[in-house]
Amino acid sequence: MAEPIKVVVTGAAGQIAYSLLYMISKGDVFGQDQPLVLHLLDIPPMMGVLEGVVMELMDCALPLLRSVVPTADPEVAFKDVSAAFLVGAMPRKQGMERRDLLAANVKIFQVQGEALDRNAKKDVKVLVVGNPANTNAMVCSRFAPSIPKENFSAMTRLDQNRAQAQVAAKVGVPVGDISNVIIWGNHSSTQYPDATHALVNKNGSETNAAAEVKDDCWFKNVFVETVQKRGASVIAARKMSSAMSAAKAAADHMKDWFMGTPKGKFVSMGVMSDGSYGAPKDVIFSFPVTIENCKWKIVQGLEIDDFSQKMINNTGKELEEERTEAFNIISNKL
Numbered sequence: 001m002a003e004p005i006k007v008v009v010t011g012a013a014g015q016i017a018y019s020l021l022y023m024i025s026k027g028d029v030f031g032q033d034q035p036l037v038l039h040l041l042d043i044p045p046m047m048g049v050l051e052g053v054v055m056e057l058m059d060c061a062l063p064l065l066r067s068v069v070p071t072a073d074p075e076v077a078f079k080d081v082s083a084a085f086l087v088g089a090m091p092r093k094q095g096m097e098r099r100d101l102l103a104a105n106v107k108i109f110q111v112q113g114e115a116l117d118r119n120a121k122k123d124v125k126v127l128v129v130g131n132p133a134n135t136n137a138m139v140c141s142r143f144a145p146s147i148p149k150e151n152f153s154a155m156t157r158l159d160q161n162r163a164q165a166q167v168a169a170k171v172g173v174p175v176g177d178i179s180n181v182i183i184w185g186n187h188s189s190t191q192y193p194d195a196t197h198a199l200v201n202k203n204g205s206e207t208n209a210a211a212e213v214k215d216d217c218w219f220k221n222v223f224v225e226t227v228q229k230r231g232a233s234v235i236a237a238r239k240m241s242s243a244m245s246a247a248k249a250a251a252d253h254m255k256d257w258f259m260g261t262p263k264g265k266f267v268s269m270g271v272m273s274d275g276s277y278g279a280p281k282d283v284i285f286s287f288p289v290t291i292e293n294c295k296w297k298i299v300q301g302l303e304i305d306d307f308s309q310k311m312i313n314n315t316g317k318e319l320e321e322e323r324t325e326a327f328n329i330i331s332n333k334l
């Protein structure tokens with residue numbers, strides 16, 4: 001069996017981590033042959049709760065989990081890690097937009113970027129889940145200059161999974177028979193869920209989902225709005241934000257980053273933009289990507305109609321505005 005790798009989860013005493021830690025520890029992300037040492041970071045007042053999480057992990061009796069390091073010290077948490085799930089942040093409440101969290105959360109990602117830079121392996125893969133995820137990931141990367149920009153990502157996989165489930169229900173097939181739905185841009189209400197290139201697997205042959213459904217109006221309106229507002233709908237119903245589905249999406253994202261995507265299939269990840277498809281450069285923008293040997297590549301050459309381009313431009317503009325706000329917050333705090 002391989003040597004254990006070190007994996008950090010921040011916000012480890014919170015609700016997403018409560019589901020995510022079990023998925024990671026039982027081998028759903030890094031495989032059934034990969035032993036793990038888990039580093040769990042939270043803030044000092046949560047150390048008592050975190051102790052209970054550590055007890056439960058131990059009581060799960062999971063053979064791949066070799067040891068657990070609970071801590072409130074980022075220098076300890078990020079030491080020699082190969083993968084980082086940055087979940088810890090304040091979640092939004094009903095009536096807030098995710099960018100309303102910038103003031104509270106940007107500073108956390110500055111501190112954690114600096115600690116990653118000093119302590120993590122240089123090939124660490126960083127997934128930012130804490131909102132506003134795209135801009136937090138951009139900030140984190142800026143403060144970790146010794147780690148390649150390509151190693152920082154933001155989670156839009158929950159949006160992709162939601163979109164895939166909506167298309168599957170519309171077509172009337174199991175969710176596993178839908179692929180290549182795209183999330184463009186920001187993990188916010190301006191994101192563009194795009195099913196133009198989505199595929200349906202029917203008895204082994206693949207057809208275009210939109211051609212199957214023949215309801216352009218549904219794809220441009222109901223589908224887009226349902227996915228854009230799904231996080232808010234869950235908050236309204238649960239009085240707490242999505243947690244089980246967010247944990248599953250984080251596990252999916254990191255698994256694909258380490259294991260790769262199947263031939264002909266792509267997934268959506270918030271990654272440092274190179275300006276593809278007219279997106280602004282140097283923001284963390286969600287694109288369709290393929291992954292091989294732990295390296296993602298933006299899918300090129302997709303046909304983009306006028307509607308899609310307008311949506312891509314709009315979410316890109318929001319990311320530029322968030323970037324400006326984030327750097328204002330940081331420079332005011334210096």
Ligand SMILES: NC(=O)C1=CN([C@@H]2O[C@H](COP(=O)(O)OP(=O)(O)OC[C@H]3O[C@@H](n4cnc5c(N)ncnc54)[C@H](O)[C@@H]3O)[C@@H](O)[C@H]2O)C=CC1
Nearest residue numbers: 011013014015016042088089090091129130131155158246
């Ligand atoms: N990108 C996405 O698709 C999604 C993002 N989220 C975001 O994930 C974040 C976490 O959500 P939940 O687990 O539900 O929240 P939660 O409030 O249950 O847990 C957050 C945890 O983070 C900890 N924390 C706060 N500051 C920290 C710091 N500086 N270092 C380490 N830990 C810290 C808190 O003490 C708490 O234990 C929120 O920002 C939420 O909005 C949630 C769902 C989906």
Ligand SMILES: O=C(O)CCC(=O)C(=O)O
Nearest residue numbers: 092098131231232241242
């Ligand atoms: O919507 C939120 O602010 C928290 C959870 C989230 O990001 C989501 O459910 O998409």
